[in-house]
Amino acid sequence: MEKPDFSWENLNIGMIIGERKITLTQDSLSNYCNALGLQETFYSTGSPYRNPIAPPMIFVNDLLAIYDQNFKRFGTIHAALSYEFYAPIFLDKIYHQKVTVSDLFIKRQKGWIISELMIRNEEEKEVVRSLHTSVLSLTREHQSN
Amino acid sequence: MNNERSLNPNDSLDSTRYEIGHEEIKNFNRLVTEGKDTKNIHTDDAIAQKAGLPRAVATGRHPVCFIAEEMTKVFGKGFIENGNLDVKFIKPIFPGDTIKIKFEFYAKEAFQEFEKFTFNVSIKNQDGETVTKGITSGIKTK
Numbered sequence: 459m460e461k462p463d464f465s466w467e468n469l470n471i472g473m474i475i476g477e478r479k480i481t482l483t484q485d486s487l488s489n490y491c492n493a494l495g496l497q498e499t500f501y502s503t504g505s506p507y508r509n510p511i512a513p514p515m516i517f518v519n520d521l522l523a524i525y526d527q528n529f530k531r532f533g534t535i536h537a538a539l540s541y542e543f544y545a546p547i548f549l550d551k552i553y554h555q556k557v558t559v560s561d562l563f564i565k566r567q568k569g570w571i572i573s574e575l576m577i578r579n580e581e582e583k584e585v586v587r588s589l590h591t592s593v594l595s596l597t598r599e600h601q602s603n
Numbered sequence: 604m605n606n607e608r609s610l611n612p613n614d615s616l617d618s619t620r621y622e623i624g625h626e627e628i629k630n631f632n633r634l635v636t637e638g639k640d641t642k643n644i645h646t647d648d649a650i651a652q653k654a655g656l657p658r659a660v661a662t663g664r665h666p667v668c669f670i671a672e673e674m675t676k677v678f679g680k681g682f683i684e685n686g687n688l689d690v691k692f693i694k695p696i697f698p699g700d701t702i703k704i705k706f707e708f709y710a711k712e713a714f715q716e717f718e719k720f721t722f723n724v725s726i727k728n729q730d731g732e733t734v735t736k737g738i739t740s741g742i743k744t745k
Contacts, residue, residue, distance in 0.1 A: 493634035494668050495627070506679050514683055515671045518664050519635035533644050533654055536663045540689035540737075541671070543682060 464531035466562070466569040466594050475557040475573065476524040482512050482549050490516050505546075512547040514586070517555070521575040521590055524557040537570070538591035545585045553585065554578045560589060569594035616706035616722060619673055623661050625698045631665045660695035663735060666702055666726050670739055673704065678741030681717070690724065690737030701729040709738065717742040 462468040484502075490513060491498040502510045525531050547553070554577065561572040575588040621627075625646075632646055633639065644651040648658040667690060674682045696702060706722040713719070719742045726735040 489634055489638070493630045494665075494672070495630075496672060500676075506683075511683070513668070513672065514675060514686065515668045518668055522635070533650075535644075535654075536692055538689075538691045538737075539664060539667055541667075541687060543686040544684060546680075546683050 461528060461530045464525060464529040464534075464594070468529070469559055469562060469571060469594075471559055471562055473559040475559065476528045477554065477556045478524060478527070479552050479554050480520070481552050482516060482547065484510075484549060486516065487512055487549060507546055507548070510549050512549060514543045514547070515541070516547060517575065517577060517586060517588070520555055520577075521557050521573055521588065524555060524575075525573075535593045536590060537593065538589075540589045542587045543585075544587070545579060545583055547585060552580050554582075562594075614720075615708045616673060616677055618703055618705045619669065620701060620703045621666065621669055623665065623696050623698065623700050623702055628659070628661050628665070628698055631662060635662075656695065658697060660697055661700070663692040663696070666696065666704065666735060669704055670724055670726075673706065674739055674741050678720075678743060681743050682741035685714070685717075685719075686739070686741045688724070688737065688739035690735050690739075692735050694728075694732055694734045696726075696728065696734050700734075702734065703727050706739070714742050717744055 487501060487510070488498060501513060505511045522534065556576050558574045559571060560574045563570050571592055571594050573590045576584065577586040579585050628645055629640065632641065642650055644654050644656060645659055645662050651659045667688065670688055674686055674688070678686060703726070705725050705727070709721045709723045711718055711720050719740055721738055721740040724737055724739045725733050727733050
């Protein structure tokens with residue numbers, strides 16, 4: 459089935475965009491640290507926990523990735539971003555991610571969307587909650603591979 | 604991460620500076636495209652212009668990772684388990700920009716048996732223009 463466009467008409471408040479389970483690996487940690495020029499040892503051997511952890515922002519792209527699994531999205535301009543961190547993120551553990559539409563509104567003749575990413579660990583404890591505020595006015599002509 | 608810095612009331616954190624060049628933007632783009640090089644508003648001027656931008660821009664999320672990184676270094680578990688950040692993107696960051704992240708003390712308050720420190724955080728480009736601003740907080744034991 460063809461994915462719907464990421465557009466005002468196809469979204470509504472409270473809509474669950476998608477859910478998935480993800481396991482972070484040592485490669486996930488390395489890729490993140492390499493992309494940002496960070497020292498990996500900080501998380502792999504210097505962790506204040508008994509085991510290696512991931513940086514709190516390791517899920518920085520996962521909200522958009524879940525949108526991309528379920529919608530045709532060709533570019534998103536963020537206006538605001540917030541994160542709340544509740545628990546360490548361990549490697550080789552399963553995390554449940556859920557993306558929901560928190561709000562939709564029109565301001566300055568543009569459509570705006572606030573999306574929530576909630577991440578829970580295997581014990582169903584909340585680990586990270588993130589809200590992304592972005593513009594909804596881009597079209598498919600704005601991005602190509 | 605085990606070198607959590609002691610903080611005094613009214614302490615601001617050290618400013619940090621980062622170069623956001625084409626290579627840094629490409630590296631971040633690969634992170635979000637599973638290692639692939641793709642053309643989009645962050646990596647291609649023509650596509651960015653179609654979207655109404657003057658040229659390619661860095662993703663706003665990119666430097667936000669640096670804010671969290673600094674807070675993790677300073678607060679350790681106090682950020683990992685009780686941290687937050689909330690920012691607005693004011694202006695784009697362009698390839699070649701040098702950004703400076705500044706953490707200015709805003710408030711200290713009791714949080715259970717701990718102390719919560721809140722900072723105004725701003726990201727400015729090399730011309731002194733604010734590109735991102737907001738708040739971030741973490742907790743420390745008394």
